[in-house]
Amino acid sequence: MPTSDQGVSINFTPSEGGTAIQAYLVYLYNESRVNQLAAILPSSTPTSTYKVTVVTPSGTSASVNVTVVATKPELITQDSSGSGLVVVQNYVSATELDVNRFTTGVIAGGITISPAHPGQTEIAWLTGMGGVTTGDNNACPGYNFAANGVSVQVIVGGLGIPVSYAGRAPDLCGTDQIDFTLPSNTPTGCTVPFTVNEDGVLSKTTFISIAPAGSQVCSLTGYTTAQLQALDNGAVITYGGMSITDSVNGGPNISTTSDFTAQGGFLAYSGFEIVGLPAPGTPSPGCTVTQFVGAQTASGVGRLLDAGTLTLTGPSSSGLNNTPLVVTGNTYYTAFQGLPPGTYTLNGSGGADVGKFTTSVVIPTQLEVTNFPSEIDRSADLVLNYTGGDSGDLIQVIGEAFTYAAQSAPASGAIFSCYYTVGSGSITVPASVLAQMPAINLGQIENATGYGSLDVTWAMTPPNSTLIVAPLTSGGTTNTGYLLGGNYIDFSLPYE
Numbered sequence: 366m367p368t369s370d371q372g373v374s375i376n377f378t379p380s381e382g383g384t385a386i387q388a389y390l391v392y393l394y395n396e397s398r399v400n401q402l403a404a405i406l407p408s409s410t411p412t413s414t415y416k417v418t419v420v421t422p423s424g425t426s427a428s429v430n431v432t433v434v435a436t437k438p439e440l441i442t443q444d445s446s447g448s449g450l451v452v453v454q455n456y457v458s459a460t461e462l463d464v465n466r467f468t469t470g471v472i473a474g475g476i477t478i479s480p481a482h483p484g485q486t487e488i489a490w491l492t493g494m495g496g497v498t499t500g501d502n503n504a505c506p507g508y509n510f511a512a513n514g515v516s517v518q519v520i521v522g523g524l525g526i527p528v529s530y531a532g533r534a535p536d537l538c539g540t541d542q543i544d545f546t547l548p549s550n551t552p553t554g555c556t557v558p559f560t561v562n563e564d565g566v567l568s569k570t571t572f573i574s575i576a577p578a579g580s581q582v583c584s585l586t587g588y589t590t591a592q593l594q595a596l597d598n599g600a601v602i603t604y605g606g607m608s609i610t611d612s613v614n615g616g617p618n619i620s621t622t623s624d625f626t627a628q629g630g631f632l633a634y635s636g637f638e639i640v641g642l643p644a645p646g647t648p649s650p651g652c653t654v655t656q657f658v659g660a661q662t663a664s665g666v667g668r669l670l671d672a673g674t675l676t677l678t679g680p681s682s683s684g685l686n687n688t689p690l691v692v693t694g695n696t697y698y699t700a701f702q703g704l705p706p707g708t709y710t711l712n713g714s715g716g717a718d719v720g721k722f723t724t725s726v727v728i729p730t731q732l733e734v735t736n737f738p739s740e741i742d743r744s745a746d747l748v749l750n751y752t753g754g755d756s757g758d759l760i761q762v763i764g765e766a767f768t769y770a771a772q773s774a775p776a777s778g779a780i781f782s783c784y785y786t787v788g789s790g791s792i793t794v795p796a797s798v799l800a801q802m803p804a805i806n807l808g809q810i811e812n813a814t815g816y817g818s819l820d821v822t823w824a825m826t827p828p829n830s831t832l833i834v835a836p837l838t839s840g841g842t843t844n845t846g847y848l849l850g851g852n853y854i855d856f857s858l859p860y861e
Contacts, residue, residue, distance in 0.1 A: 366390055366405070366502050366538075372422040375404050377415040380430070386410050389502050389538075405539040406433070408496030437493040438541070438561045438568045444637035448664040451559050451571040455479055456486040467555050467574050467593040467636060469581040478597060480576035480583040483551045486544065487573075489519065490534075494541040494563060497533050507535040510563070519545050520560040521573065522552030523655050531563075553577050555585035555593065556640040558663040572640050572663035587645035596636030604642055604667065605631040605719065605833045606846030607697070607711055608824070609679075611704045611731055616818075616857025617739075617807055625704050627677050627685075630696040631719050631835070631843065632667030641665035645845060647759055647826050652783035652794065654801045669695040672835070673716030680707035687712075704850065706730045711848055713835060719843070720836035728850030729755045732787065732823035741819065741860045743802055747794040749821065754787035755829045761785075762794055763820040766802040766860045768809065778803050778816075787823070805860045817860045825849040 368374055368387035376385040388404035402419065412435050416428035441452045443464075454462040457479070463469075465487075466478035481487055495515075497508040510532040511517045517531035530544040543561065551557075553575045561568040576583045582590050592600075607629030615621035634642045640663045675697050679685035684702030691698055706729050715721035732754035741747060741764065749762070762785070767778035779802050785792045809815025824830075830849035834842050 372420070373402070374420045375402060376418050376420060377406065377410065377431075377433070378418070378428075379411075380414040380416055386415075391539075405501050408498070408501050410496070436495045436563050436566050438491055438563045438566065439493045440559070440561060440568050440571045441490045441492065442571055442637065444635065446638075446666060448569060448571060448638075448666055449640065450637040450665075451573050452490045453481065453559075453573055454488040454490075455481045456488065462488065465574055466597045467583050467585070468590065468597050470594070470597070472598060479581070480555070480574040481547060482576055482578055482580075483547050483549045483553070484578065486546045489543045489545070489559075489561070491541045491543065491561060491568065492539060494532060499533075501538045503538075504536050505533055505538040508533040515564055517543065517561070517563050519543060520558075520562055521547065521575075522554075522557040524548070524551060525562070526551075547575065551575060553584065555583035555588075556663050556665075570663050572665070585639070586648075593636070596639065599635070601633045601635050602639070602642060602845065603631070603633050603670065603837060603843045604846045605629075605670075605672070605835050605843040606643065607675075607677075607833070607848050609677075609704065609709055609726075609728065609848075609850045611852040613852065613854045614856070617810060617859075619857065625683075625701045626698065627690065627701065628696050628698040629846075630692075631670035631672045631846075632695060633670060634665070634667040638665035638667050641667055642845075647786075648761075648784045650784050650786065652781055652798045654779055654781045654798055656779045656801070666695065670718035670837075671716035672697075672719035673714035673721075675714075676712045677709065678712075679709040680705045683707075683709075685709070704728070704731050704852070709848070709850070711833075718838055720838055722833070722835040724831055724833055724848055726825070726831040726848045726850065728825070729753065729829075731850065731852050732758070732760070733852075734821055734854060737821075737854065737856065738819070738858065740807075740858050741799060741802070741817070743799040743804065743860055744796060745799075746796050747799060748791060749794075750791050751787075751821075752790065754823050755825065756787055757826060758787040758829055759784065759822075759824045759826045760787060760792060761820075761822045761824075762792065763818075763822075764794070764799070764802060764860075765816065765818045765820075766805045767816045768803060768805065769814050769816075778805075799860075802860050807859045810857060810859060816857070818855060818857050820856075821854045822851065824851040 366389040375388040378385040391403040394401040419426040443450045453465040463479040469479040528545045534542040556572040559573040574583045609627045675690045710725040730753040762783045805815040805817040830847040
């Protein structure tokens with residue numbers, strides 16, 4: 366690979382001055398006024414800050430400031446976004462390496478696919494594990510960081526798994542691979558969180574599809590095998606949702622704040638981003654506890670759909686009167702004055718992807734917890750009393766308790782999640798659940814060596830919430846998504 370091609374080069378000049386380091390060019394792309402350069406930064410590049418410029422026959426670009434670090438592992442994902450379904454191959458045999466998907470079969474191009482299984486060997490693809498001593502400008506030999514003093518593990522569903530190989534992929538300069546075997550107790554599901562930990566530096570969390578032993582398809586709540594097969598073959602799900610909420614936050618020596626917001630949007634989700642789509646249906650009542658190392662929340666970002674201008678109108682004391690919502694990132698958003706009960710109406714003017722629509726929901730008096738604790742007693746039931754909400758609405762209680770070896774080190778600890786429906790005015794988190802949480806005292810929270818929190822979320826569910834049915838300019842209507850009210854109470858507190 367050259368450092369210059371057709372007079373084009375990429376130069377990393379030390380911020381303090383000195384000789385520029387030129388990257389090895391992989392390709393130059395210029396088509397329909399779209400330009401893209403791909404290159405590999407030499408392994409010998411010192412960690413520091415640099416001013417990066419592109420030199421062409423027409424001149425030199427403005428500089429961009431970047432920082433070069435020793436290690437920054439990032440997994441390659443199947444939609445090229447860096448989040449969502451990870452690029453993993455399931456080792457079936459020496460002649461069959463299936464691409465990880467939800468179902469078993471063959472997709473366009475003759476590519477074999479399947480979910481992973483406990484006990485199976487996997488190959489994950491990534492970049493950024495760090496420099497090697499063998500050079501980057503030829504047919505690179507493999508280099509196993511894990512066999513050369515570097516601590517590497519994958520974290521699958523909160524379970525830390527050792528690796529057999531972690532380093533440069535043979536003949537693929539700049540590309541890394543990790544080989545590992547899923548243990549028999551690996552969590553299963555279509556969207557199991559997946560992270561790499563290299564010497565305490567965590568990659569972003571993606572997800573992997575894992576089916577139980579003997580099954581040809583993973584499990585995803587609300588989806589049939591036929592729907593999962595369709596997603597594997599390129600189907601998308603269109604979503605249009607808007608939540609109108611009150612977010613309350615506080616904790617030890619932290620002032621309690623309350624923010625009233627409306628946010629949502631219209632998006633198209635492929636199977637690669639499905640974890641970002643709210644799960645269909647209402648979760649069954651009950652509690653789960655997950656012990657894990659390294660905070661894991663799998664991510665998936667859908668493609669934003671243009672719905673034109675959205676406006677929201679509510680009761681007079683809400684301050685919402687045909688109020689336009691601002692598009693930020695991939696969501697529509699606005700702040701308002703309060704969340705009184707009454708009718709809230711969402712109007713869409715129509716845009717390039719979503720046509721004109723209008724819909725309304727009647728929001729009841731918001732749910733409030735009347736005895737929110739200042740600490741959690743892990744040896745006793747936690748009884749929470751509340752007022753408001755509509756019968757049948759969803760209440761979720763989440764507790765988190767983490768400890769840190771240092772502020773920058775991954776957390777270890779546990780998280781519980783309990784689901785209830787609005788009804789009697791009281792809900793109980795059993796002591797058997799709380800006893801599985803590690804102890805976190807106030808001092809740990811204050812000096813950032815530990816973290817504890819309790820979250821209570823109320824969300825309107827069908828038939829109290831309203832399904833948004835908006836026309837799509839490509840034909841049909843949105844598949845899912847609701848206009849609903851709710852609130853989110855999040856307090857930092859110790860677990861004693």
